[in-house]
Amino acid sequence: MTFREIDTTGFHPAQLRDQMQPSLIWAKVADLVIDDRYQRQITTAGRRAIQKIADNWDWRLYQPIIVAPSDGGRVAVVDGQHRAHAAAVCGIEALPAMMIPMTPREQAKAFHGLNTERTRLHTTAVYRARLAAGDPAAIAMRDAVEAGGCTLMTYVPSYKDRKGGQIFAIGMIERMVTNGEASAVTAGLRAMIASEAAGQEPDNYGTHLRIWDAPVLTVWLAAIASNQQFLSIDLTSVFDEIDWFDLLDRSRARSRLQGKPARQIAIEGVKDRLRGALDSARASKMEAAQ
Numbered sequence: 001m002t003f004r005e006i007d008t009t010g011f012h013p014a015q016l017r018d019q020m021q022p023s024l025i026w027a028k029v030a031d032l033v034i035d036d037r038y039q040r041q042i043t044t045a046g047r048r049a050i051q052k053i054a055d056n057w058d059w060r061l062y063q064p065i066i067v068a069p070s071d072g073g074r075v076a077v078v079d080g081q082h083r084a085h086a087a088a089v090c091g092i093e094a095l096p097a098m099m100i101p102m103t104p105r106e107q108a109k110a111f112h113g114l115n116t117e118r119t120r121l122h123t124t125a126v127y128r129a130r131l132a133a134g135d136p137a138a139i140a141m142r143d144a145v146e147a148g149g150c151t152l153m154t155y156v157p158s159y160k161d162r163k164g165g166q167i168f169a170i171g172m173i174e175r176m177v178t179n180g181e182a183s184a185v186t187a188g189l190r191a192m193i194a195s196e197a198a199g200q201e202p203d204n205y206g207t208h209l210r211i212w213d214a215p216v217l218t219v220w221l222a223a224i225a226s227n228q229q230f231l232s233i234d235l236t237s238v239f240d241e242i243d244w245f246d247l248l249d250r251s252r253a254r255s256r257l258q259g260k261p262a263r264q265i266a267i268e269g270v271k272d273r274l275r276g277a278l279d280s281a282r283a284s285k286m287e288a289a290q
Contacts, residue, residue: 020101027067027097029088033074034081038108046082053086065095066110068102075099078107079114123170128154141173144182148189162209164198165189169214176225184225191235192220197244216244219263223270233277242273 042050065080075097077084087095102110130138131154145152150165152173157166167173167189176185192198197211210216220239224230247266255262 022098022100024064025067025097025099026094027065027075027099028094029084029092031073031075032067032077032084033070035070035076035104035107037104038111039077039081042081042085050082050085050089053082054089057086057090057092062096065097066114067097067099068107069099076104076107078102078110122156124153124155124168127152127170137174137178140182141170141177144177144185145173145189147186149193150189159209164209164212165193166212167217169217172214172218172221176221179225181221181225183231185221187231187235188221188224191239192217194236195239197240211244215248215263215266219248219266219270223267223274226267226271227274227278229278230274233274233281235274238273238277242270 040046062083063080065083066078067075067080068078070076078100080095080097084095100110127138127141131142142152145167150167152167152170156168173185176182192211195211224235247269248262251262251266251269254260254265258265
């Protein structure tokens with residue numbers, strides 16, 4: 001089904017406490033004020049953010065600001081000062097707003113709550129929306145992963161419901177595909193899905209799932225992407241020859257001694273294995289040709 005209704009099954013009833021009810025208004029930008037007692041100052045980064053919002057203003061992406069009555073008929077912006085500034089830059093005279101009567105102390109408390117208790121979208125949820133919107137980059141990411149026999153996930157299941165081949169490293173896949181490394185993504189995942197580790201029965205440590213976690217995945221794919229010639233060798237055999245968790249442990253230990261990132265040390269270790277396999281493949285071809 002494309003649509004679903006609001007479902008409260010499994011929730012216990014909540015008692016709404018007494019509080020002022022909001023009203024939806026069109027707030028005149030000229031009447032808006034910023035209370036410096038609790039609002040953040042607009043820094044250089046803030047000015048860049050405001051300019052970006054203004055340059056890309058889109059009512060479909062707009063969220064109503066939250067305001068409260070202030071002295072002299074003015075309206076204090078509790079949440080949305082960047083949007084309010086951007087609207088002024090665009091010459092917009094009024095903004096949809098939710099007006100809630102609040103004292104300055106209540107405004108400060110609301111500001112704190114809004115900026116610390118927001119539910120941040122997981123990257124899988126953002127990726128899901130990008131797919132639904134037909135974003136070419138998201139589609140390319142999906143295609144590269146699916147060509148490797150895996151799934152770039154659009155949600156996060158509980159750990160007990162996870163399966164091999166489910167990929168959650170959205171950011172890494174996007175960086176690689178954007179950098180023209182989609183073939184390395186596909187080849188690396190195809191090797192992993194065909195590996196002995198992927199076919200193992202789960203143990204007490206969930207080893208069959210741990211190989212799909214970011215530490216292994218990012219090291220493996222980055223190493224493959226470092227040399228186009230690695231795509232010509234039997235990557236599954238190389239993957240199976242590596243004791244991944246020992247490699248990662250030793251890389252972390254060497255990191256403390258050498259002052260180098262553990263991930264980079266691990267990548268170099270895998271690249272050594274890949275170069276060895278490439279040399280062996282070349283030698284075999286030369287022998288066959290003689």
